[in-house]
Amino acid sequence: MLVSLSRREVLLAGSAASFVLAVPALASPEEMNEAIRRFTSGAETKAGRVRLDLPPLVENGNAAPLAILVESPMTEADHVRRIAVFNERNPQPNVITAHLGPRSGRASLSTRIRLANSQRITAVAEMSDGSFWSGTADVIVTLAACIEGA
Template identity: 45%
Template sequence: MSFMSSEQSRRDAFKLAGLAGLSLLVASPALATPEEVASAIGKAYGDRKFASGKIKMDVPEIAENGLVVPINVEVESPMTDADYVKAVHVYAEGNPLPNVISYKFTPACGKASASARMRLAQTQDVVCVAEMSDGSLYKAKATIKVTIGGCGG
């Protein structure tokens, strides 16, 4: 009898530990989803259509350290007063917040290319949107595998 009860309490202890572990998981910060990125893009551009092409994203296939992931975005454009890249937005689909960077270019840049370093919480898709001076929009996407996440973890 006494053996049974001690076994019982041990089981309860395990159950409690399991529950505690579960609540820890639930308490970790909510990550953005592809839907949130889509709604962030929708906020900026409504339901306008995006073409593919013109954007070249240079990102690593595998990022060992999610705290510092280099990203270069280059958009094909003559960058003249009549035809230039107005803005480029970078979004991350698996970070706590969807927005990463927004660039504003001018014809004085000569070339629509910029590099920066970003944090990625986990393996995810990074989306780039480019807005041209004539109002046309382009979109590109790249998957980056992250070995160690870089957001608060």
């Protein structure tokens, strides 16, 4: 059976298909927790030592300011090896991983991130003794980024 489509119908169908392909699936809280487990290789993560500064209300999710400070003397014997940031409602649950060492001076990280929706952000720091510490922040996003209409 041969179907005849007008030029307009073909263009509309193509636009709809490209929209569906362009909208990525959002990670779930379970996927975020799994990403954290991969980062820590299944080791226990303790709450504390990591301060995550993120505004509780973000008007535009395209560039939300984020700062992380980890309590550490940053000496050869006691320093932060890595800091990773995870989120539960963006297409990718692992936002960034920064590698540090004792000569980094200060165990901190600041950047801007895109947020697809209101969600919880978690930062995890790996210390030189092999322990993992975390801090979390909840954020409400009024204008979503990453996907349309999230």
